[in-house]
Amino acid sequence: xxxxxxxxxxxxxxxxxxxxxxxQIADFLAAGGRWVQLRLKExxxxxxxxxxxxxxxxxxxxxxxxIINDQIEVAQAVAADGLHLxxxxxxxxxxxxxxxxxxxxxxxxxxxxxxxxxxxxxxDYIGLGPFRFTPTKKKLSPILGMKGYRERLQQLExxxxxxxxxxxxxxxLADIEGLLRTGLHGVALSGLINQTTxxxxxxxxxxxxxxxxxxxxx
Numbered sequence: 001x002x003x004x005x006x007x008x009x010x011x012x013x014x015x016x017x018x019x020x021x022x023x024q025i026a027d028f029l030a031a032g033g034r035w036v037q038l039r040l041k042e043x044x045x046x047x048x049x050x051x052x053x054x055x056x057x058x059x060x061x062x063x064x065x066x067i068i069n070d071q072i073e074v075a076q077a078v079a080a081d082g083l084h085l086x087x088x089x090x091x092x093x094x095x096x097x098x099x100x101x102x103x104x105x106x107x108x109x110x111x112x113x114x115x116x117x118x119x120x121x122x123x124d125y126i127g128l129g130p131f132r133f134t135p136t137k138k139k140l141s142p143i144l145g146m147k148g149y150r151e152r153l154q155q156l157e158x159x160x161x162x163x164x165x166x167x168x169x170x171x172x173l174a175d176i177e178g179l180l181r182t183g184l185h186g187v188a189l190s191g192l193i194n195q196t197t198x199x200x201x202x203x204x205x206x207x208x209x210x211x212x213x214x215x216x217x218x
Contacts, residue, residue, distance in 0.1 A: 004104050006125045006164040007035030007065065008186025008210045009203070011193055014136050018043065018051050024194055025055055029062040031199035032207070037084055037188070039069035052078035067106065072098060082106060084127065087114060087141075092121035110141035112155055119161055127188055128152060130169025131179070136190050144169075146178060153183040176206065180213035 011028045013021040018040065025036050038055045040048050048071055056078045059066040067082040068075035072095055075083040082104025085092055092107050099105065106125045107118035118126050132143055144152070149167060156165070164185035171179065171187050179187060187206075196202045 004124045005065075006104070006166075006185065008166075008213075009033060009206055010035045010037060010067075010166055010186065010188040012037045012069075012136070012168070012188050012190045013039050013055075014190045014194060018047060022051060022054050022058070026058055027199050028193055028203070029058055029064055031203040033193075033203055034062065034064040035067070036064060037067040037069055039084075045071065045073065048074045049077055052080065056080065065104070067104065075099070075103075082124070084108070092118060092123055096122050109152075110144070112152055115152060115156065115165075119156075119163055123163070125164040125166060125185070127168050128165050128184075129167060129188075131167055131175065132170035134170035134191065136169075140169075146182065149179060149182040149184065157183070173202070173205065176209045177212075180209065183214075186210060 011033050013025055015021045015024060021038065021040065028036065036055060036059055038052060040051060052068060052074045056066055065081040067084050068080045069084050070086065070089050072083055072090060083095055083099065084106040085095060086108045092105060096105055104124050106127055107121065107123040108127045109115045109118050115126060130140060130143055131145065133140065153165060166186050166188050167179050167184045168188040171189055172192060176187055193199060
């Protein structure tokens, strides 16, 4: 695995309209966030590209990393820092062959077999979930809960495989400390960030929790 800088606090955009995604991204960055995944579904490539360019400009303003979900052409066109692929998206090996070794490549996993597949495909990090039910995704995989994270991270440890694993899916502030104790590198959040009226305070609290984690904030 290549050693790339993978943020422990990741924001995954969501919203009914594209402008909602961009507004939430701007607010998260202004609050101190430094890793954004632009995740648009059921939009045209042209609209995704336009949104990607705006997100890129916002991330540049705050020296933050931009990850594009699913659309490799958009990721390339907007000079994103990385691409995140779901289990039904383009194969990770194919994306790596196109993007080269320096591009950050993340993959979604739920089962141990998913983790194995993502790791062996050469991903730089794994988005493991869902932790609990979340309305953000239409086709939800089986809920993992705290027990599921412990089991899968213990399997990774037994294998001696080192890769940052980020928890995702319905995570609340009160969950983060316990999740980090399972060995997670960090958390990917959407609803928690979107729903707060004080993003700056929330982001600060999350960073404090990450700094106290066994691995420390990265």
